[in-house]
Amino acid sequence: MAGSDKNAEPNSGIMDIATYVPGKSGVPDGVRLFKLSANETPLGPSPLAKQAFADLANHLEDYPDGSASSLKQALAKAHGINVDNILCGNGSDELLSLLAQCYLRPGDEAIYTEHGFLVYRIGILAAGATPVVAPETNCTADVDAILERVTGNTKLIFLANPNNPTGTYLPMSEVRRLHEGLPENVLLILDAAYAEYVRKNDYEAGMELVSGSNNVIMTRTFSKIYGLAALRVGWMYAPHHVVDAIDRVRGPFNVNAAALAAAEAAIGDRSTVDNAIIHNDEWLTWTTQEIEKLGLKVTPSVGNFILIHFDGANDKTAAGADSYLTSKGYVLRLVGGYGLPNAIRMTIGTQEACEGVVSSLAEFLNS
Numbered sequence: 001m002a003g004s005d006k007n008a009e010p011n012s013g014i015m016d017i018a019t020y021v022p023g024k025s026g027v028p029d030g031v032r033l034f035k036l037s038a039n040e041t042p043l044g045p046s047p048l049a050k051q052a053f054a055d056l057a058n059h060l061e062d063y064p065d066g067s068a069s070s071l072k073q074a075l076a077k078a079h080g081i082n083v084d085n086i087l088c089g090n091g092s093d094e095l096l097s098l099l100a101q102c103y104l105r106p107g108d109e110a111i112y113t114e115h116g117f118l119v120y121r122i123g124i125l126a127a128g129a130t131p132v133v134a135p136e137t138n139c140t141a142d143v144d145a146i147l148e149r150v151t152g153n154t155k156l157i158f159l160a161n162p163n164n165p166t167g168t169y170l171p172m173s174e175v176r177r178l179h180e181g182l183p184e185n186v187l188l189i190l191d192a193a194y195a196e197y198v199r200k201n202d203y204e205a206g207m208e209l210v211s212g213s214n215n216v217i218m219t220r221t222f223s224k225i226y227g228l229a230a231l232r233v234g235w236m237y238a239p240h241h242v243v244d245a246i247d248r249v250r251g252p253f254n255v256n257a258a259a260l261a262a263a264e265a266a267i268g269d270r271s272t273v274d275n276a277i278i279h280n281d282e283w284l285t286w287t288t289q290e291i292e293k294l295g296l297k298v299t300p301s302v303g304n305f306i307l308i309h310f311d312g313a314n315d316k317t318a319a320g321a322d323s324y325l326t327s328k329g330y331v332l333r334l335v336g337g338y339g340l341p342n343a344i345r346m347t348i349g350t351q352e353a354c355e356g357v358v359s360s361l362a363e364f365l366n367s
């Protein structure tokens with residue numbers, strides 16, 4: 001096509017975005033695939049959610065309930081919070097982008113941490129604002145480093161707790177200290193996508209902090225422990241002024257009817273979630289220990305995934321491990337895009353998958 005100098009130009013910031021690369025899922029022909037690249041649960045969703053999804057096939061001509069009222073009621077009841085402070089999204093990713101879109105403009109700054117979830121950076125740049133990266137300590141968010149970077153232009157702080165891809169978390173006392181150090185007009189966004197998996201007494205997803213303040217938002221998802229990633233549904237708990245702003249900008253039917261029905265049904269099935277927690281506790285611990293026995297460093301994780309580090313000695317690199325594991329059917333996630341070129345992230349899968357990765361890694365290191 002001619003005349004490229006006359007092409008329409010996207011807004012400033014957009015061409016600085018590195019396109020998000022999702023976890024891959026291809027393995028050689030004939031090799032059984034274990035997808036351990038996107039932190040999905042190996043156990044799948046609740047049978048009740050599957051049934052609700054199947055039932056929806058009889059109503060595909062109807063628009064969804066644009067206000068997601070039934071799902072919001074169920075969430076309000078399950079968490080003991082006010083329905084007016086809940087907003088549902090097409091995955092929590094959509095809510096994170098909408099927050100950036102609503103609160104950031106060119107000249108504004110938004111902070112996220114060194115190995116923080118990449119969706120934050122994309123949202124900040126798409127809004128024409130300036131991403132500010134706070135260094136981490138031992139792959140863990142550092143409250144002082146974040147507070148030191150707050151300026152008069154700061155509008156948003158994105159904190160994944162626990163963080164993906166590191167699996168590390170901040171205790172609630174640290175999150176509170178961060179909040180106390182922020183001016184009232186700065187919104188603190190707590191992305192608690194993996195909250196259900198965390199087994200630590202000093203961890204909280206942040207619900208109380210949202211209730212007790214005017215500038216904290218918690219986002220959650222049905223994509224991880226609930227096993228509904230394909231349907232795209234997440235939600236946020238936020239002060240009413242934030243819900244009101246996002247409500248004006250979101251698509252009128254941003255969450256589809258299948259997602260609404262399946263998510264609501266999933267909330268009603270506690271045992272599927274409990275089983276996923278039990279499975280994760282057992283195999284997170286086992287896999288971490290076994291990989292450490294191979295001489296590799298594993299960042300202690302409270303989520304449903306682990307970060308495995310390679311020192312590159314004898315050509316044993318993360319990229320080498322990735323291709324070897326892929327050839328055996330185990331698809332993990334390289335995390336160079338997160339500033340971790342010598343690491344690979346593994347989702348805790350089935351027992352068979354975890355055992356298979358450990359023995360394949362042993363083969364790789366001995367090859």
Ligand SMILES: *Cc1c(COP(=O)(O)O)cnc(C)c1O
Pocket residue numbers: 039090091092093094117160163164191193220221222223224229232233234
């Ligand atoms: C997976 C993930 C999400 C969830 O995204 P959805 O859009 O709800 O599927 C959000 N934040 C983090 C840190 C994640 O890893």
